Amino acid sequence: MTEVSLLTLFFTFFKIGLFTFGGGYAMLPFIQQEVMLNNWIDEASFVNFVGISESSPGPFAINIATFIGMEKGGWLGAALSTLGVVLPSFIVILIVAQFYLKFKESRIVSGVMSGLKPAAVGLIASAVITMVIEVLFPAGFSLGQFAGAQIYVSLAIFALGLFLLLKMKKHPIFIICISAVLGIGAGYLFGL
Amino acid sequence: MKNKERLLPLFLTFLKIGAFTFGGGYAMIPLIQKEVTETHKWLSDEDILNIVAIAESTPGPIAINSATFVGYMTCGVMGSVLATLGVVLPAFIFIALVSLLLRNIMDIQAVQYAFMGIRAGVLALVVKALISMYKQCPKHLVAYIIAGLAFAVSLLTDISILYVIIGCAVLGLVTSMMMKKKEAEAK
Numbered sequence: 001m002t003e004v005s006l007l008t009l010f011f012t013f014f015k016i017g018l019f020t021f022g023g024g025y026a027m028l029p030f031i032q033q034e035v036m037l038n039n040w041i042d043e044a045s046f047v048n049f050v051g052i053s054e055s056s057p058g059p060f061a062i063n064i065a066t067f068i069g070m071e072k073g074g075w076l077g078a079a080l081s082t083l084g085v086v087l088p089s090f091i092v093i094l095i096v097a098q099f100y101l102k103f104k105e106s107r108i109v110s111g112v113m114s115g116l117k118p119a120a121v122g123l124i125a126s127a128v129i130t131m132v133i134e135v136l137f138p139a140g141f142s143l144g145q146f147a148g149a150q151i152y153v154s155l156a157i158f159a160l161g162l163f164l165l166l167k168m169k170k171h172p173i174f175i176i177c178i179s180a181v182l183g184i185g186a187g188y189l190f191g192l
Numbered sequence: 193m194k195n196k197e198r199l200l201p202l203f204l205t206f207l208k209i210g211a212f213t214f215g216g217g218y219a220m221i222p223l224i225q226k227e228v229t230e231t232h233k234w235l236s237d238e239d240i241l242n243i244v245a246i247a248e249s250t251p252g253p254i255a256i257n258s259a260t261f262v263g264y265m266t267c268g269v270m271g272s273v274l275a276t277l278g279v280v281l282p283a284f285i286f287i288a289l290v291s292l293l294l295r296n297i298m299d300i301q302a303v304q305y306a307f308m309g310i311r312a313g314v315l316a317l318v319v320k321a322l323i324s325m326y327k328q329c330p331k332h333l334v335a336y337i338i339a340g341l342a343f344a345v346s347l348l349t350d351i352s353i354l355y356v357i358i359g360c361a362v363l364g365l366v367t368s369m370m371m372k373k374k375e376a377e378a379k
Contacts, residue, residue, distance in 0.1 A: 019354055028318070029346055048311060051310035051314045051317075059253045059256065062253070089253060094272060111364055111366075120342075122346070129347065158313070161313045186308075
């Protein structure tokens with residue numbers, strides 16, 4: 001894993017905070033590009049962490065900034081990453097608060113948002129596809145020794161998760177718990 | 193500052209909201225509304241509607257935007273600092289501790305199996321998030337083209353997402369101006 005300076009942590013998360021609209025998962029594509037491509041942490045640790053974040057209090061953005069900051073720079077790294085992701089919001093809101101009624105009615109703002117909303121959908125779709133491929137085929141498409149069984153287990157949990165979320169309207173924390181239990185069960189059962 | 197006595201309750205309220213909301217931004221809004229308009233009567237329902245609308249169209253996490261904004265409207269800049277700090281602090285402390293804990297338990301076989309399951313479950317969560325974002329998105333030709341462009345560029349090229357976002361913002365602005373002009377001419 002790459003070493004990262006405290007300053008880089010701060011500025012990377014500042015940039016992410018400044019250019020993410022809509023919050024939460026809108027950050028995924030950015031994190032993938034900035035953090036994964038630069039090899040700060042690997043995709044599996046990142047996806048693990050998304051699971052933890054879903055079952056932790058607080059906004060996803062803060063959770064992920066704190067986590068990556070902690071991994072790469074200890075407590076100070078965590079504090080600077082979190083400050084970095086919060087600061088743009090904070091400054092922009094303080095400015096906008098001075099003339100927010102005008103801002104709300106502005107045609108320029110609504111025009112920009114009419115481009116940003118679909119952009120977010122496209123970007124997240126691309127991030128999700130990358131994520132699905134890397135989680136299901138961690139070793140690439142060539143099957144390793146036990147990769148076969150693991151793919152079926154993962155696919156089954158994925159399908160069950162979707163069913164529970166979309167049809168049964170279950171809470172994300174419930175999905176994470178079920179997935180963990182099934183993962184442990186299947187792991188020992190098939191000796192993965 | 194005229195509402196100085198509100199500073200501490202403001203901080204504690206957002207500390208509570210930060211500690212008890214799971215799943216981020218949108219999950220927080222009903223809680224913020226209840227605390228700020230019903231329990232403490234700092235702001236009106238209309239204020240909250242404005243705040244949420246603006247939090248959605250300014251950069252950054254919705255939770256942070258809303259906290260900063262509510263804090264500012266309740267007791268100025270100091271209020272916005274305390275509200276934001278309050279909403280961030282529980283997540284920060286919790287995750288920092290979890291991250292320390294993870295380093296010590298990741299070698300355990302059962303934990304690795306659990307995370308194998310969790311990773312698959314997370315895929316379901318992100319697919320669901322994608323579906324709900326798609327549902328909220330405007331549905332017309334220009335929107336589909338922008339979404340398609342952003343998707344293709346980010347999946348197939350190494351171009352920075354920053355440029356994709358700026359490009360789509362400009363595209364949205366230009367097309368919406370053109371449509372407004374057309375409407376005006378039609379009248």
